[in-house]
Amino acid sequence: MRRSPRDNAISQATISRRGLMLGGLQAAMVVTLTLRMRAMQLERADEYRLLAEGNSVKIRLLPPARGLIHDRNGVLLAGNEQNYRVTITREDAGDVDLVLARLRRLIALGNDEAAEIADELHRRSPNSPITVAERLSWEEFARIAVNAPALPGVTPEVGLSRLYPRGPDFAHVVGYVGAVSDYDLSKIEDPDPVLRIPRFQLGKTGVEAKLEEMLRGKAGTRRVEVNSGGREMRELSREEGTPGANVQLTVDYRLQNYALQRLGDESAAAVVIDCRSGDLLALSSAPAFDPNLFVRGISTRDYRALQDDDHRPLADKSVQGLYPPGSTFKMVSALAALEAGVIGLDDTVYCPGHLEVGGRKFHCWRRAGHGHLNLTQSLEQSCDVFYYDISQKVGIDRIAEMARKLGLGTRHDLPLSAVAQGIAPDKAWKRERYDTDWLIGDTLNASIGQGYVLASPLQLAVMTARLASGREIVPRVVRSIDGVEVPNPEAAPLDIKPEHLAAVRRGMDMVVNSARGTAKGAKIMLAEMRMAGKTGTSQVRNISAAERARGVISNADLPWERRDHALFVCYAPVDNPRYAVALVVEHGGGGSAVAAPIARDILLFALHGGLPPLSAYPSSQRWRIENERRDLDLVDPGLKPDTTPSRA
């Protein structure tokens, strides 16, 4: 098309004008973009930098190795074992059902478990790992590792899990750990973040629970960079945690094992205490259970069985069980009376078999009566009337005071579950508890360890140790922490006249070693291990006047739960007390027949450091003892102290 030069010039001028306008608009846009860049990258850079960090840097916790628990010889009671487990992550697995199906061909996985895992996988976020199976054998673990390419999203992992190599022996003392529950978290104020690690193990009972913070240690941290899918790309920094402290207990693995076996099928508890240091050498509660079951996740059926057992295996009877101490309380009443001066060492009381107070008849266990008795004889023969008599003179408040002085009615500060306070009743206590007046009959009952009086085997053991040593022995169960001995200063002497204590000890000696003693059958024949003790038989039911008239029903004819508790407290050697034992057999019958022989055996085992020679027993019993020993299945006495470093 032809166009004149003038036309062309006009047209080019227009284009230039419009072109410059466009250029101006474009320049304005460039300036706008620059300003926006400036605002975002220079003015708000820090804010965005923080957001970027939050996006990509996550802090992962390194669970600390839990502190180990040893017995006094250094034998491992609670350790950590390698736990091979597999986890699955939905995001990486793709077809979860297919992967699970393949996995089930490699390891045993029940239908219910598989359904549970599938359910959990769909509930949790796609990138959080779910534990499929734990405690795999090395073979299973290796099988999964080898087949990894066919199992996307499946990670074999090695973690630490609690192991109790001594099984049921320390189920109550050491306790057990279990996975942190929501309930646990709700109880703790400002919980340690490590507790939020899935399946992190927390002490639930016993020393494991009470020394939890010491045993747990401090978690380490890993700063990792994650991508948008939450997958770890690399580790930025790593700070190792501190493993938990190793705790050494005062208990002896062999003695504990022997005591439990000696208690057998009874529902019973035995406490062995060192009369010098207060070290608890054994705290046995029978029947026991395997704490490893709880660590691995106990089945409902097993748990129900433990709960429904009328012998209450889950309870630690040695410190939690409260029993009327029966005649083992008579030392308390005797000392209270002596200290109050209401009775002299040689004063006697006449026992006709019963005592009438306030129109009510209080019976002695021996219907025929004991005749004239002094204090040591009253202990030797366990006369009840003697105590009915002196208790009226001394009054309940002074008896209660003496009980507390000897460690009854006081909660001993031990890192064990639900340590019981017991009851050393006095007038104020009854006023507060029942809002009624103290009656004279209450005093009479209390004087022979019945009525309101309640004590745990631990308290009875402490009482015996205090009587034997004349010192204010304080029980303890922790010997050292991370190799550092827990200081244990010598106990102060009791505020009781030595001659009064000597009289009571003499009575206890006669209980075992005199011909009329109630526990003469439990005599120790070796002079250097001569034992003193006191029997106790405490009623758990009221005997009506009508029944008394007909003749008291014997224990053998009663249902188990209505039979008397059998108790025995003892120490040896009498001239230089080393160990004291308190033993309760629930509904076991008589203290002298049932409790005393067991307590003697445990005391002998502690003194001798193993099974004593048969010469320790009266010759008439040796044949039977020898037979009984064949049924024992004792632990290897030569267990080596554990030297595993806690950083397992």
Next chain:
Amino acid sequence: MSYLESNLKTVPVGWRKILFINWPLVFLLAAVASAGFVMLYSVSGGRPEIWAEPQMKRFGLGMAVMLAAAFVPIWLWRNLSALGYGVALVLLIAVELFGDIGMGAQRWLEIGPLRLQPSELMKITLVMMLAAFYDWLDVDKVSKPQWVAAAAALILVPTALVLRQPDLGTAILLLMGGGVVMFAAGVSLWYFGTVLAAVGGLVFAVLESRGTPWQLLHDYQFRRIDTFLDPGSDPLGAGYNIMQAQIALGSGGWGGRGFMQGTQSRLNFLPEKHTDFIFTTLAEEFGFVGAFSLLMLYALILGFCLHTAMSARDRYSSLVTIGIAGTFFLFFAVNMSMVMGLMPVVGVPLPLVSYGGTAMLILLWAFGIVQSAHVHRPR
């Protein structure tokens, strides 16, 4: 006979043309493309074979195409404009009929071994067509309604086809690219005022149409508008991309986090990190310094194009140069506005930097035409 043809004797011929090529412009294009290679290498996590190497090969090919195009006389390009436009239109219709589905839209056409995106081609051929149209049209008819309508039809037909794919980003670029040529050609400002008012009304209508049976945009397009207005409203859903892009960009700060050190891009927090969102990676790793430098390179390219347009002596050369520069401007301005949160997310790549073969080849071919206008200017 146009002015151009009458002054042929002053135009360089033969190999001498190579001396008259706008070499600074070539250098600037290569610089921008190099920034692209670096970024593609970075986002691939140090594996050049994924994106950087193919991109370099295409750039090499594109440079050859550009130089070849520069040697072709500008009047020849003018005469081919209508044909090019026709071919692009046919291909757009072909995509409509046989196209491949990519990213939820029909954009690709496979012809033998070639994977072609006709909408990319149309961006340039439309500009060429309009430039040729105004070169042909008498100057005094430019603002006559019937001729304005004719030009508008040339724009709207391909725009409508692209919108049907659906590709909102390209449709907007076509519309605005065409508008730039019409504006430069001297169409009365009243028309533009009217169109702007109409667009305002249309936006209102579109927003009002939401949820009704005659809804004018796809749901995903509405959601993009929502998330543009408030990215925080859905931080894990549709707003995620925008939030993460802005975090990446902002966290770059003054000097950036260092080459291959951008956590946002390297750790997959960024979407489409090798295509539409590549600018965020650059801004994250090279900071304000890097981002601003790239913007300045783009601005310089515009400047050189404007200079070529001003110094051209014929309407076609001026208009095609302004149109191509304008399209180029729209590419990067829309892309940067989008990742910086100044505009809703529409799929527009960063020119010469984003990974993409067709777009780069066609863009370099377009710059070849600009070079041709530069070379074949009567001196």
